[in-house]
Amino acid sequence: MRATLYDILGIGFIAGSAYFFVRTVNFLAEADYVAALIALAVAFAVVRAGVDLSRLAVAASRED
Numbered sequence: 868m869r870a871t872l873y874d875i876l877g878i879g880f881i882a883g884s885a886y887f888f889v890r891t892v893n894f895l896a897e898a899d900y901v902a903a904l905i906a907l908a909v910a911f912a913v914v915r916a917g918v919d920l921s922r923l924a925v926a927a928s929r930e931d
Contacts, residue, residue, distance in 0.1 A: 873924035880917030884910045 887910030894903035 870924045870928035873920050873927055877917045877920035877922075877924055880913055880920060884913040884917065887913060 887906050891903050891906040891910060894900075894906055
């Protein structure tokens, strides 16, 4: 059960990071480079959290 929850959350985080990548492109199109850099940093942090949750899901599934 835990592995499924971690897997769903991990995929959700990775999919949710797409929003921040799209916002980064929009900020770059508007020549707002500081906002684009901040949005890019947030996007990478969210992707990293999603990958860590997915890694945790794999470890939890091996435990069961």
